[in-house]
Each structure stands twice: as structure tokens, then as C-alpha cells.
Amino acid sequence: MGTEALDEFSLIRLLTGGRQSPAFQRAGGVVTGIGDDAAVVEVTAGRQLILTCDTMTDTTHFTPVTMRDRDIGFKAMASAVSDVAAMGGTPRFALVSLSMPRSYPVERVHSLYEGLYDCANRFGVVVAGGDTTSSSGGLTVSVSVIGETEAGGALLRSTAVPGDVVFVTGELGNSAAGLDWLLSRRAPASSWEDVWAGADVELRPLIEAHCRPLPRIEAGELLRQSAWCHALNDVSDGLASEAWEIAEASGVGMDLLEERIPLSDALCRHAAAAGKEPLDYALFGGEDYELLGTAPAEHAPALQMKFKDAGMPLYLIGVVTAEAGSVRLIRSGGDTVPLEKKGYNHFAG
Ligand SMILES: Nc1ncnc2c1ncn2[C@@H]1O[C@H](COP(=O)(O)OP(=O)(O)O)[C@@H](O)[C@H]1O
Ligand SMILES: Cc1ncc(C[n+]2csc(CCOP(=O)(O)OP(=O)(O)O)c2C)c(N)n1
Ligand SMILES: [Mg+2]
Ligand SMILES: [Mg+2]
Ligand SMILES: [Mg+2]
Known part of the structure; x- marks a missing residue:
């Protein structure tokens, strides 16, 4: 069955429903998650946000011989979370943007989401929303991650010192x-x-x-x-x-x-x-x-x-x-x- 067999909203429910319990989402600071125009989240007083986004796209980042669908989802989340690690931060929320051909099999995109949530759950990341579109090209998954750190605590590229x-x-x-x-x-x-x-x-x-x-x-x-x-x-x-x-x-x-x-x-x-x-x-x-x-x-x-x-x-x-x-x-x-x-x-x- 291709994704055209489901309407956009049923597809979103199928992909995201029940993957993270309401308790996990609440504990993660999500006040209003998937289902409204935007997510509402709690930020920790006195801390700074870290914002990053990474994209994986067909042929450039994966082909049918290199990765299974669940690996594509896992790695899309992992590569974005990694940029929060590179700032010394703690990842908190993610937004997932998904574009795929209308004929894309629902089971495949479902597997992709299994991998994506597997990675999110491991790192305590709440998927707070995203976007889903059809595309005339191949599959593209883009994950934005919001993390946090103490004010002034983020680790930068620009602060190496001779002798280090x-x-x-x-x-x-x-x-x-x-x-x-x-x-x-x-x-x-x-x-x-x-x-x-x-x-x-x-x-x-x-x-x-x-x-x-x-x-x-x-x-x-x-x-x-x-x-x-x-x-x-x-x-x-x-x-x-x-x-x-x-x-x-x-x-x-x-x-x-x-x-x-x-x-x-x-x-x-x-x-x-x-x-x-x-x-x-x-x-x-x-x-x-x-x-x-x-x-x-x-x-x-x-x-x-x-x-x-x-x-x-x-x-x-x-x-x-x-x-x-x-x-x-x-x-x-x-x-x-x-x-x-x-x-x-x-x-x-
Ligand atoms: N299309 C874009 N619009 C705005 N900023 C971008 C865009 N693409 C990349 N950047 C920014 O450029 C910087 C380098 O990006 P990138 O090399 O992808 O980082 P990384 O390799 O760590 O994932 C980052 O600060 C990123 O947010
Ligand atoms: C089929 C295939 N060919 C080549 C690669 C190798 N490759 C693709 S993108 C990339 C670099 C990392 O991806 P990028 O989107 O540049 O991540 P960022 O630096 O933004 O985190 C590498 C090594 C791959 N993963 N799969
Ligand atoms: Mg990048
Ligand atoms: Mg990086
Ligand atoms: Mg990166």
C-alpha cells in the first residue's frame, strides 16, 4: 500500500501515534505536542537553547543497498542529535520533516519511524512535531533538534588554544x-x-x-x-x-x-x-x-x-x-x- 492510500492526517497519526507515552512527553517538557499548529514546550529557566537541523536524502545519504528503512530513521535522528553533543548540550525536542513519493509504501515509512523513535527514545528526545509532504523526487528526512545547556556553557569550534x-x-x-x-x-x-x-x-x-x-x-x-x-x-x-x-x-x-x-x-x-x-x-x-x-x-x-x-x-x-x-x-x-x-x-x- 502506497502513502496515497491514506490521507495526510491518517498517515501522520499512523507514524507518530503511541510511540512516546504522554508521561514521557510531559516529563520531557512538552505542554502541547503533535496535533496543533505548533508545539508548546517548557524551557528551563537560566539555560540556553541549542538549535540544529540535519537532512538525509535518497542517493546522497542512503540507497536501497546501504540502509534499511529503520536505519534511515535512526540515523536521521542520530546525526541531528550528534550536533547537540558537539555543543556539549542535552537534546530535548525534535521536529521531523518528511517528503516522499505518493507511491512510497506505508510499511516502509512506518519502519523508518520505528528507527527514528528508537533513537529519540534512547536520548530522551520528544518528537514534538514536524511536516509531511509528497515529493516528485526520492525520500528526504530532515530532523531539527532543540537541546539545552547552562547559559554560556556551549562548547564551540572557535575556542581552541595553542598548546591544547x-x-x-x-x-x-x-x-x-x-x-x-x-x-x-x-x-x-x-x-x-x-x-x-x-x-x-x-x-x-x-x-x-x-x-x-x-x-x-x-x-x-x-x-x-x-x-x-x-x-x-x-x-x-x-x-x-x-x-x-x-x-x-x-x-x-x-x-x-x-x-x-x-x-x-x-x-x-x-x-x-x-x-x-x-x-x-x-x-x-x-x-x-x-x-x-x-x-x-x-x-x-x-x-x-x-x-x-x-x-x-x-x-x-x-x-x-x-x-x-x-x-x-x-x-x-x-x-x-x-x-x-x-x-x-x-x-x-
Ligand atoms: N540552508 C541553510 N540556511 C541557514 N544556515 C545553514 C544552512 N545550511 C547550513 N547552515 C548552517 O551552517 C553551519 C554549518 O552547517 P553544517 O556544515 O551542515 O554543520 P554540521 O556539519 O555540523 O552538521 C551550521 O551553523 C548550520 O546551521
Ligand atoms: C549512498 C551513500 N553515498 C555516500 C555516503 C557518504 N556521505 C553522504 S553525506 C556524508 C557527510 C555527512 O552528511 P552531511 O549531510 O554533510 O552531514 P553534516 O556534516 O551536515 O552533519 C557522507 C560521508 C552515504 N552515506 N551514502
Ligand atoms: Mg548539515
Ligand atoms: Mg556538526
Ligand atoms: Mg551535522
Whole structure:
């Protein structure tokens, strides 16, 4: 059954009805949620709002071979929540905009919403509204997330200081390697339940990283609370691109140490089999949704200890320099090379 078989309002009810209990919504600060002209929400006195929006669209962000419908919904929510993590904030509300062909099967969009709510529920996000339209192109999902933080507490890109260490909250490159593998497999994603069932354990971290990224909200909150984090970004376009963004916004340089960049065994095995350089996936792949940041060197050991106590990794991968416009990679052999300002770019290449 295509979405044309339901009217717009029945479709909205089908997608959103009963997914978050009234108690969850009330506790989340929603006074009036889905069903009126706009949502009414409670804001916490003395705190500041964080507003962000991310879009996923057919072919650019997913194809039938790369993601199941529920993964598209999950990742659309996760990538928007990740930008709140990158500000050190707590996500609270989401608005979801959905455009799809009239013939789009209702069961598929329903699965997409299952994934979307799965992610929202995990991070305490109330879906407070959205918009639904037909489209002459493919599917597009856009998620706006509203988060909050203490006044003045948000972690910016523009505040890295020479002498800081550069850190990252997890392995990089897994998502891009997972994408590579999925594209090479060419089988519809909906048919690879075997992978999800764990038959192919080796690849699982790569596929999970691509299809089910977990935004690092807890890490972002810990960084904000520690008061030691100088600058922060999430890795959506690749390590090189995000390092450049922090360096340019802060008017500093950055030296990254190749041997410190965390690469998974699964990534290295995939890269070897594909005849590719594992580091390239980390530098230029993107969609890892780990946090990349800087902190004063003297606080780095204590910050690492805080992360260890919370059961999360924190890898120190470089230093911030005073040389504005210089982002470099110190190769494992000792050579220093400029790091290309390259990554995923929607309108280049
Ligand atoms: N069409 C747009 N209109 C207004 N602001 C935009 C638009 N697209 C992006 N931005 C803003 O530009 C900045 C960079 O966006 P983007 O690179 O997508 O961020 P990120 O990679 O962290 O998701 C953000 O502040 C974002 O809100
Ligand atoms: C079919 C397919 N091709 C390529 C990619 C890779 N890809 C698409 S968008 C993107 C970058 C991240 O998306 P973007 O919309 O730029 O997120 P933002 O930086 O705004 O958070 C990457 C690496 C993909 N996910 N799927
Ligand atoms: Mg964006
Ligand atoms: Mg970001
Ligand atoms: Mg983003």
C-alpha cells in the first residue's frame, strides 16, 4: 500500500501515534505536542537553547543497498542529535520533516519511524512535531533538534588554544568502510538480516557504525561539565575536514599523529581486503559522529581518567599549534605532511 492510500492526517497519526507515552512527553517538557499548529514546550529557566537541523536524502545519504528503512530513521535522528553533543548540550525536542513519493509504501515509512523513535527514545528526545509532504523526487528526512545547556556553557569550534591536546571520543573510519562494503555487496539492505543476526561478526562494527551511529551525548556532557574542553566538533565529514574547521574557526594550527588515530581491527581488515589505506577512511570518510575536540594539555590526564571512570574512551591524537592555516599529519615514520582540507562535500568533486 502506497502513502496515497491514506490521507495526510491518517498517515501522520499512523507514524507518530503511541510511540512516546504522554508521561514521557510531559516529563520531557512538552505542554502541547503533535496535533496543533505548533508545539508548546517548557524551557528551563537560566539555560540556553541549542538549535540544529540535519537532512538525509535518497542517493546522497542512503540507497536501497546501504540502509534499511529503520536505519534511515535512526540515523536521521542520530546525526541531528550528534550536533547537540558537539555543543556539549542535552537534546530535548525534535521536529521531523518528511517528503516522499505518493507511491512510497506505508510499511516502509512506518519502519523508518520505528528507527527514528528508537533513537529519540534512547536520548530522551520528544518528537514534538514536524511536516509531511509528497515529493516528485526520492525520500528526504530532515530532523531539527532543540537541546539545552547552562547559559554560556556551549562548547564551540572557535575556542581552541595553542598548546591544547586534540582528542577524539572513538574509532574513526568505520562508517565509511561499512559504506564501502555495503556498496560493493550490491544486495538490498533489507535482505541482509544475516549480518544483523551476527552471522558476519567481523563486519558488524563497520555496518553498525554506518547504519546505527550513536551520538556521543554523554561524552559531550562530560566535556562540558569538566570545564576543561576548549573546542568541540562532531565528525560528520571526516577527521581532516573537522580538524580544519576547528583550526580555521579558532585561528590556530593542528598537528595530528598518525599512530594515535584510533582505527578498528575490522577497518584495517576491510581496507587490506579492498586494497585501500585504512587511514584514508578515518581522514576523509565521515559519518563517524565521534567528537573531536581540544583541551589544555595539563588537564588531559584527568580528562582521560574521567572518561575511563564513565566507561568511555578518549584518544589523544594531536596538538594545537600557533601556526594558523597549518593542519598537518605527523606520519608514523616521522615525516610531517600537510593534511588536505578534504572530506565529504555536497557540492565539490
Ligand atoms: N540552508 C541553510 N540556511 C541557514 N544556515 C545553514 C544552512 N545550511 C547550513 N547552515 C548552517 O551552517 C553551519 C554549518 O552547517 P553544517 O556544515 O551542515 O554543520 P554540521 O556539519 O555540523 O552538521 C551550521 O551553523 C548550520 O546551521
Ligand atoms: C549512498 C551513500 N553515498 C555516500 C555516503 C557518504 N556521505 C553522504 S553525506 C556524508 C557527510 C555527512 O552528511 P552531511 O549531510 O554533510 O552531514 P553534516 O556534516 O551536515 O552533519 C557522507 C560521508 C552515504 N552515506 N551514502
Ligand atoms: Mg548539515
Ligand atoms: Mg556538526
Ligand atoms: Mg551535522
